[in-house]
Amino acid sequence: MPQSQYDVLIVGAGIAGSSLAHALSTLPRTKPLRIGLLERSLAEPDRIVGELLQPGGVTALRKLGLEACLEGIDAIPARGYCVVEDGKSVHIPYPGAHEGRSFHHGKFIMTLRDAAKRARGVEVVEATVTDLIEEDGRVVGVRATRKEGERKEAFHAKLVVIADGCFSNFRTAVMGDAGAKSTTKSHFVGAVLEDARLPIPNCGTVALIKGFGPVLLYQISEHDTRMLVDVKAPLPSDLKAHILTNIVPQLPSALHLPIQKALDKDRIRRMPNSFLPPVKQGKKSGVILLGDSWNMRHPLTGGGMTVAFNDVVMLRTLIAEVSNLSDEDEMKHLLHQWHWSRKPLASTINILSVALYDLFGADDELLAVLRTGCFKYFERGGECINGPVSLLSGIAPSPMLLASHFFAVAFYSIWIMFTHPLPVRSSPETKPVYTVATVDQYPFLFVKALRVFWTACIVFGPLLWSELRWWAPNDTRSRNVVLAKTALPVLALLGGLVWTLRVL
Template sequence: MWSQPYDVLIVGAGVAGSALAHSLAHAPSSARSKPLRIALLERSLAEPDRIVGELLQPGGVAALRKLGMEDCLEGIDAIPVHGYCVAKAGQNVHIPYPDRVEGRSFHHGRFIMALREKAKKAPGVDVIEATVNELIECPFTKRVLGVRATRQGEKESFFADLVVVADGCFSNFRSAVMGGAAAKSATRSHFVGTILEDVKLPIPQHGTVCLVRGNGPVLLYQIGEHDTRMLVDVRAPLPSDLKAFILSNIVPQLPASLHTSIHTALLKDRLRRMPNSFLPPTEQGGAHTKEGTFLLGDAWNMRHPLTGGGMTVAFNDVVLLTELLSEVRDLHDWQEISRVLHRWHWRRKGLSATINILSVALYDLFGAEDEALEVLRTGCFKYFERGGECIRGPVSLLSGIAPSPLLLANHFFSVALYSIWVMFTHARPVQESGREKPIQAIPRPDEYPGLAVKAVYVLWTACVVFGPLLWTEIRWW
């Protein structure tokens, strides 16, 4: 069965796909004489149940407002978020958002359903429940003409001038769209999640990041009036008994006020997990991508979810892409679409590169796996304790309101240098013979030569963390 042809066909009605369908339908365009016909295809239109994608940074809220979709945050029991609390060994640092901006946290599925409902009401948009099986290609030019899908048990073909693949982190079509140019995703850990009921976080309406010795960080944030999400970062390979691992290794290091709720949640709820993947963006269009199609959202570019920046990047991508596509007269013209994709790739860099780099770099620091990274993690915590610009700058980057890789580099290496200063001048635990517990002692002058060598290693480690991440963003292929 063949459907009527569309102007744009979007595979995946998640965050990026739903937003793009609504945005394109409402975008003013002097280049086209008639409104677009858009098909939004999704395998299941039932409410999804995921443990990530539940915190939208202030930069994402601002982008959602530009798209005319801010009301999707209403009526879903969303919680205002005013910043972060970083907890380490019983000490807390308050990191508020600047200028009274707000984020939102919520149940992922409720937000997705609101986005889909908004897309359904957009003029010219058909939201269709169908499983996309393959891309339809012209046998002569290899241009993508549409997709074959299964709807209510029947095979159906959908055709469009332009096919946008936004089917998420587990994309079935990433390689088909980009071929050999597709970047490879890397997974170093998993988030293991559950919901705690009626708990009191150290600072209400703030995301809480708990730094845990010997493990990745633990995130807690309220996603409803009674529900608080807990995400435990667990490195690969995963333990065979995750609940026992969390109870014995993680819970004792968390605030005591959370222990009872965590035990209750682990007894009555199953733990779910999600891979924490990093997928750098590769330029699309021209020879880099199969003609007639391109990737959007997590199908194309992923970052570690520690900073909660994924949806912020996605909504900002849609804002820019809609603006550029509204200038295109003929969506079938691949040369023009390729020029749009090139401009889009580099215009998005300010925000996307900042959040992408920050997410992985901060994870390396918070999930310190060696001695140098532990020095950087301690220095980062104490850097935040200084307050002022040492908090305002980093949280502006994290929240998506200061899209500046240069500012990020400045603060990252300021943390590195301050970490070295802390290593020389601050007390650290020292185990002395005859004492059961270590004492706190400032390094002696005779220790300085060894610390100087260690300082070089710490600075080198900072460069090794930051440099490759920056390269993945500025390279031209």
């Protein structure tokens, strides 16, 4: 069997794999690393996700020296969001001069691969990896079949990095029983609209659809706009009819015709919206999981690439300090440091993505109260916008700040329920009439307020625990971790309450 030898072998030339190959080639070493980058197909990929890079991701890309990859692909500047509900809209701009980019996923991937091909010491190989090679419990390489051949070939390396995406073939082999299980909340159904006019140029549109999941729209080239429709299981048998009947009437009228044309012209495609919390690695030596193969969050906030690039920035820095990639103790220390250093940004984006989806995709009365409160919270402007969008965009990585704003939304939602007109429907056929709650309704609303707050805790608590749970190492930090687990939720509640009183 033919064999090839590398210092680092990367499986998957996507967002994480391509950027890591380039990043490692820039390390200041007397002898450059020999890096192998294996990819099943080097043809331009065609996906409906991975098309929005938040400002935090642009910053990480700049640190990697890859900012030029955003040029020449008709990328569109992204300056914030517009949230739409019941014909009303609120503008949520990125703070200051921060700016993201949106683009066709395939074009961006090809520029990253080109950068990797030009990098010192990098060899890009088109080959399908079939299994890991292990010796004495340590991964020392992979077996793969090159595109032009039929025989398997052995690729050996001191360190193997698995970055083969959300449908990873090697996640279980690397993590074993220690790995978390991914959960799929819904699917995004995608289409490309031609020459569509969004409510606010250069801003992604998030439409809150009553009775169904949210709809995302953002421009990805001069003439193309991506539309992503959230569809929960079980999927309708006729997706086109579902979109035209239930979704389109609740979107801005300027989008109706472009959507109709897109659905008539192109096939409807879908991708699962999965969540996979990061588990501390190191059980199997010689191998690292990176990107969606290890950690996924809901794509609603478009934070996946930002997390991936930030992970690569940190991994490059830590690998630069390793003298021997084959040394098990050095690599365990690296994985420990990496796991902790990535937490502020990764945890913030992971938690926010699912929490926002639960609110924006509200399918019961109590979640609907929180969704209405969230929309009105944004309407207040100022820090009620700057804080959440800074968290979402990767500008302000802080789980504590996220928790404070989340519970501020919960308290503010309860305040709205008591002080703003509520819908009263006399019969299913009539339009709702809005009236302010009277004093005799307060006991009922008080009970409902407790249920709303408990619902907020149910939404946020498990997400926070999913991150804190994997935070806890079995070492001398255990006492601090236990303290953090106890103190963080309490401080978050107090912070949310204080912030709500300031808002009111």
